[in-house]
Amino acid sequence: MSKRIEAKNVDIYYSKFKAVEDVNMVIEPRAVTAFIGPSGCGKTTFLRTLNRMHEVIPGAYVDGRIDLDGEDLYGPGVDPVNVRRKVGMVFQRPNPFPTMSIKENVLAGLRLNNKSAGTSEQDEIAEKALRGANLWEEVKNRLDLPGSGLSGGQQQRLCIARAIAMSPEVLLMDEPCSALDPISTLAIEDLIQELKATYTIVIVTHNMQQAARVSDTTAFFNIAGTGQPGKLIEMDSTEKIFSTPTVKATEDYITGRFG
Amino acid sequence: MSTATLTPKRSASPSNSLTAGQLPAWTTPVVGAASLAVGFLAAWLLTGEIGLGLGVALSALVFLVVMHVASLTIEGGRRATDRLAKHLVVGMFLLALLPLVSVSLTALTNGINRLDPTFFSTSMRNIVGAGGGAAHAIWGTLIITGVAMAISVPIGLLTAVYLAEYGQGKPLARSITFFVDVMTGIPSIVAGLFAYALFGVLFGIGTVNGMGGAVALSVLMIPVVVRSTEELLRIVPNELREASYALGVPKWKTIMRIVIPTAISGIVAGVILALARIIGETAPLMIAAGFTQSLNTNPTSGAMMTLPVFVYDQYARPGVPREPYWDRAWAGALTLILIVMLLNLVGRLIAKRFAPKTGR
Ligand SMILES: Nc1ncnc2c1ncn2[C@@H]1O[C@H](COP(=O)(O)OP(=O)(O)O)[C@@H](O)[C@H]1O
Ligand SMILES: [Mg+2]
Numbered sequence: 001m002s003k004r005i006e007a008k009n010v011d012i013y014y015s016k017f018k019a020v021e022d023v024n025m026v027i028e029p030r031a032v033t034a035f036i037g038p039s040g041c042g043k044t045t046f047l048r049t050l051n052r053m054h055e056v057i058p059g060a061y062v063d064g065r066i067d068l069d070g071e072d073l074y075g076p077g078v079d080p081v082n083v084r085r086k087v088g089m090v091f092q093r094p095n096p097f098p099t100m101s102i103k104e105n106v107l108a109g110l111r112l113n114n115k116s117a118g119t120s121e122q123d124e125i126a127e128k129a130l131r132g133a134n135l136w137e138e139v140k141n142r143l144d145l146p147g148s149g150l151s152g153g154q155q156q157r158l159c160i161a162r163a164i165a166m167s168p169e170v171l172l173m174d175e176p177c178s179a180l181d182p183i184s185t186l187a188i189e190d191l192i193q194e195l196k197a198t199y200t201i202v203i204v205t206h207n208m209q210q211a212a213r214v215s216d217t218t219a220f221f222n223i224a225g226t227g228q229p230g231k232l233i234e235m236d237s238t239e240k241i242f243s244t245p246t247v248k249a250t251e252d253y254i255t256g257r258f259g
Numbered sequence: 260m261s262t263a264t265l266t267p268k269r270s271a272s273p274s275n276s277l278t279a280g281q282l283p284a285w286t287t288p289v290v291g292a293a294s295l296a297v298g299f300l301a302a303w304l305l306t307g308e309i310g311l312g313l314g315v316a317l318s319a320l321v322f323l324v325v326m327h328v329a330s331l332t333i334e335g336g337r338r339a340t341d342r343l344a345k346h347l348v349v350g351m352f353l354l355a356l357l358p359l360v361s362v363s364l365t366a367l368t369n370g371i372n373r374l375d376p377t378f379f380s381t382s383m384r385n386i387v388g389a390g391g392g393a394a395h396a397i398w399g400t401l402i403i404t405g406v407a408m409a410i411s412v413p414i415g416l417l418t419a420v421y422l423a424e425y426g427q428g429k430p431l432a433r434s435i436t437f438f439v440d441v442m443t444g445i446p447s448i449v450a451g452l453f454a455y456a457l458f459g460v461l462f463g464i465g466t467v468n469g470m471g472g473a474v475a476l477s478v479l480m481i482p483v484v485v486r487s488t489e490e491l492l493r494i495v496p497n498e499l500r501e502a503s504y505a506l507g508v509p510k511w512k513t514i515m516r517i518v519i520p521t522a523i524s525g526i527v528a529g530v531i532l533a534l535a536r537i538i539g540e541t542a543p544l545m546i547a548a549g550f551t552q553s554l555n556t557n558p559t560s561g562a563m564m565t566l567p568v569f570v571y572d573q574y575a576r577p578g579v580p581r582e583p584y585w586d587r588a589w590a591g592a593l594t595l596i597l598i599v600m601l602l603n604l605v606g607r608l609i610a611k612r613f614a615p616k617t618g619r
Contacts, residue, residue, distance in 0.1 A: 053501065081507050081508075081509050082507070084504060084505055084506065085507030086507075088505065089505035091498065091502065093498060095498040095499060096502075097499060097503075097521075098499075098521055099521055108503075108506060108508075109506035109507065109508070112508040112512055112513075112516055112517075113506070113507060113508060162502075162506065163505070163506070166506060166507065
């Protein structure tokens with residue numbers, strides 16, 4: 001189920017502006033990879049190229065090669081829609097569909113993609129996804145109520161359930177806890193630990209402790225100055241990055257000396 | 260669930276640096292009543308009769324001045340300005356309401372005479388003098404606006420989807436926006452002439468039928484639908500589109516199943532408003548749909564009567580005696596107002612039914 005991602009010489013542009021330059025990295029399956037770095041260094045931008053969401057923005061494009069278990073995501077003839085079905089995404093701000101109930105939200109991916117499934121099968125998928133997202137106990141009695149009635153943390157877990165109901169190979173999370181309180185944050189961190197048994201997980205975070213707590217590998221991005229492209233500075237096991245980083249900038253950043 | 264709110268009683272405390280003078284609550288009604296008396300008295304003294312308009316205007320003036328001065332002396336400048344602004348806002352609101360209430364009341368009192376079953380069940384065929392009704396015109400209005408809606412809603416909706424979701428900054432989108440804006444300003448009579456000319460070219464000079472009327476009304480309705488729908492699609496948060504794309508949902512389906520449903524209540528309300536706006540059009544229908552005294556339910560052949568044209572016809576070309584014609588005109592106007600009210604009601608219900616569910 002879970003796949004390995006390999007990026008080679010990736011440059012990312014917004015029209016003429018080069019936002020990220022020359023990223024080379026390997027993201028291992030069944031592990032959590034964290035992206036850290038100061039604001040504006042291109043973490044979100046790079047994350048969004050991993051499921052071809054970057055090109056949704058007018059004028060945005062990607063140069064280089066990104067492989068998912070050896071298959072080029074940006075190869076000719078690749079349909080971004082198929083890529084996104086394999087690489088799910090959770091956004092910074094919870095964004096459940098306001099017209100749908102909790103259950104409909106979880107099943108949105110399946111229903112909108114015409115995956116035919118019987119009612120009982122749908123119920124099963126919904127329950128499994130909600131259990132997977134640690135939300136089942138809290139919502140099992142109000143599955144038909146609107147998703148927007150949940151608290152922020154619950155909404156974010158609903159969005160995670162919605163993403164994993166599609167059984168993706170990879171799960172991308174862009175600062176999934178930045179809008180949440182500490183309790184909800186812990187719930188989601190626990191969840192990430194459980195999910196990594198099944199999925200390749202990539203998480204962007206601004207929170208050093210969070211990166212140290214949840215990730216196996218950490219990638220540090222940095223930016224030389226405004227208007228400059230962001231770059232991958234170093235990437236290693238989380239333990240190594242947080243104890244003995246090889247680059248001075250990484251050490252400065254994680255010890256809070258800048259950023 | 261209703262819970263009674265209890266306002267704790269506070270004993271009067273001596274004034275401190277935070278207290279300020281305040282007009283007692285009874286000031287507004289008392290000053291209001293007094294100003295009415297003074298205003299009408301002044302109007303009577305000035306003109307020698309009790310004129311309603313002048314009386315109310317003078318009363319309002321007295322009220323504004325007295326309240327402002329009282330507030331200024333007791334409450335101070337900031338609160339006085341606040342009160343003045345509030346009174347002006349309320350006053351303007353009442354002023355705006357005046358024609359509406361007046362029109363509704365006039366139509367009701369004059370139209371109610373002939374609002375009987377015969378009015379709804381008979382046409383004007385072979386009717387001279389009293390009796391008869393507007394069945395032909397009511398059917399005509401319903402059919403023509405129905406067809407106009409069937410033409411305008413798909414065109415308007417899809418154009419708006421193109422502008423909001425696909426066009427963004429493309430020259431085609433910009434020129435469509437420009438022409439839609441121009442279309443909004445087209446005088447309705449021009450729309451009628453356009454439909455008449457179009458049908459003349461297509462089906463022979465002088466062709467007049469319900470479809471022509473519907474086409475004329477569509478010309479007026481499409482820009483309104485496009486504009487309101489486009490605005491509503493634009494305020495659907497981009498996050499929802501991205502959430503949908505990230506699930507691997509194609510763009511067209513994201514639009515159909517996520518974007519439009521999120522905005523649907525507003526879209527429906529916009530369509531209903533556009534309908535209410537065109538249902539009272541007279542000039543284009545006179546040209547493109549023509550006049551007739553008999554019931555015609557086939558929009559593709561023969562002239563078709565509509566309510567506004569019926570009202571015009573009965574009022575402007577009465578027989579002798581005039582009264583039955585004028586009564587019918589008022590009843591027709593009242594029916595039209597009732598239909599528009601009904602439309603608005605239905606629109607609200609639909610909008611409520613489809614509005615995004617906000618839990619809790
Ligand atoms: N939609 C966009 N259009 C143009 N430039 C953008 C857009 N989104 C982000 N950028 C630019 O790309 C750079 C990287 O941004 P981002 O990936 O959001 O950084 P991070 O997530 O690390 O804070 C920034 O300089 C930002 O201004
Ligand atoms: Mg970001």
